[in-house]
Amino acid sequence: MSSGIFFGINIGLKALRAQQTAISVTGHNIANANTPGYSRQVANMHTGFALPVPSNNRWAGAGQIGTGVEISEVKRIRDQFIDWQIRAEDGKLSEWETRHDTISQIETVFLEPSDTGLSSLMGEFWDSWQELIKYPEISPVRTTVKDTGKALAEAFRHSYERLENIEEGLDRQMEIAVDEANALLRQIGSLNEQIKFIKTGGDNPNDLMDKRDLLVDNLAELMDTEVNHVFATVAGKTIATGEITVAVKTTDTNGDPAIVNIIDPSLDSGHLEFGRDDLDVTLVDSENESHTLAAKTGEVFGIQKAGNDTNPDSTSVAYYKNKLDTFAEGMSRILNEIHASGINLKDPPDNTGIDFFAFKDEEGNIITDPDNYSAKHLYINPQIEDVGFIAAGYVDDVDDFNPGNRENALLIAQLRNARFSLDGDGKLQSNTMGDLKFETFYQNFVSEVGVATKEAERMVQNQSTLVNQLSNRKESVAGVSIDEETANMISYQRAFQAASRYIQVLDELAATVVNGLKA
């Protein structure tokens, strides 16, 4: 058999079809140039099956004759290794973004230097005691002491409440993150099924795989995952089914780390539940067994790091709540001790040991257990509302007391520059060799907020530079270049035009034969 004219027309036809398919793929690429998660596709062309045709009457020509072009597959271009890298780094990025968000909010609670912050309120409070030294018998001066004390206590409570608000925000954020993760898991599960179905039919579900990869990317921003392909053995051969399993890190009941598949096509999918208890997230697997999620990166981990109460570090809310508590407890205890030993201005004056500060719970009851003293509950002692109860004086024998006595006010005012240190229980104790003053204690933790914020900011910047570089590499492989597509389009167009011309030539050849024979 020789290559007949009609055989040639067939080559032309196949060429037209192939170029047209390639142009369609180009069109699809251009259309999706800005679609998130889309990876460019190429129509892989290969030469048609050549005809060897060994036979007796074989036309003695050169070699085999090709049968034109065929599209073997439409394939997406993507580097799975970069995907894996990006997911790991993206998880760290969103972890640090969350922690940076939180510490920046904490920073606004302790926004120093300022004329209205805790620091200056404390200064005013000590100043009012200095004034009391000078005018212990004058009621308006006593009222100033009471009022600045009140303002200071309120500032403590307010700062603490704002920290609690930040915690509530983290709680809500976790709720949303868990909902989002569950939605992503459901979609990944259903895409798994569709992909398997199409794969079994022998096609490449490129767009569905892009979609699934995007969902896995999004999931990786929430928590660190381990993604594996599912393989099946069919007729002795191992083939990829196109499905994936998604595993996450958990802690089992013994507290040991364990990796659990949350998506496994062979089982029902698991889901996550937010238990609210210290921001713990529970993974309920297909067998309805619960595991504690132990993410190590991602937003979920970031929220836990910033918001939970165990092992707080200087980027977490609890750390600063504890500091405020230490401060409020220490200051009130030390001041009360001196105040209670003084003598007030009542008639007759007494030294019955009235506290200046008091801790009151939400119902307004005085808290007596020192373990429960928290900045959240700091008030001035309600008795102090009668400023005569402010104990400015001190004498050994109450009978020797006169209203101009100011020894105790002097002792309290000197607390401003008194030295303290932290004892084994983390409580402030008077210590003349200590390295802390009330002021420096507060300054220190404002510095800590600053350093932690800066550090978090730096981490976010570094991490986003890294993610950006990786994204560029990913984009470099998988992204759509308009220029490239335009160039491809022109070459496919030219090929299409040439193939059409070729068919026209063959048509003319055929016409020559047919018309020539007629003549």
Next chain:
Amino acid sequence: MRITNKMLQSNFMQNLDRNKFYLEKIHNRIASGKMVNRPSDDPVVVSRVMSIRSTLEEMEQFDKNMRDAGSWLEVSENSLSNLTDVLQRARELAVYGAGGTLTTEAMEGLADEVEQLIEESIQTANSAYGDAYIFGGTFTTHPPFIFNKDDGGISVEYRGDFKDINYEVSPGVQMTINASKSAWQLNEGEMKSEVFETLIELEQLLRNGDAEAASNFLSNIDDKIDHVLSERASLGAKSNRMDTALERSLDSQVEFSKILSRIEDTDYARAMIDFSVQEAAYHAAIKSGSQILQPTLLDFLR
């Protein structure tokens, strides 16, 4: 390496964002006039600023204390100056009385004047600074000296206490500002002032017409005058010490303010230069971005 349009765009946006981030930072410095506006701007500087501000604020309080102490001392000094006048006049009267030439009526008259002098010095002894009586120790809310006159004659009772009143004038440094005990020579056991006792004695012996006793009494009055004068000198010394301390404190406040300004305030010249550099970078980025992002191959195909 393939470069896609999206890469160009996202890199461009990232760089632009970074430019704007720094622009905003510098602009903040210029607009607020402060190098640091939040702890993370520079934690070390912020904690130094806080500590200097607090020191300054505390110094202002101590200045107030020193000024108030100064006023208190001034009131004391005025009172004692009155007292000196009173004692001088009493001495003059004693000299008249000691002459021995006066009639009983005239001696009586001298005694009456001494009595008035006593009443006058009671007012002085009960002088107050603000609402506080300054010569009663910590007994500040009522006049400490009480004048009594009955058939037995004149008596002056002291009902204050003998405690010092201390102001804090700098961290840990206290200054005693009241002078009752020594100025009025209080006798703790009998709750009496030797100054008044001397005047009362003078009044008594003048009323008795005892010229010789009056003459012998002069040295007694001189003692008291000397004593009050030396007390005034010591008050003056305290006052001076306070003035010097206040001046020194004001000087260091100027120094601290300078340091504060140096670390906290924006160096405008530098900030403006930084701003211009950053602005130039920003504009250049926008310009090159606008030229790189727009064209594609399509623009050049016909």
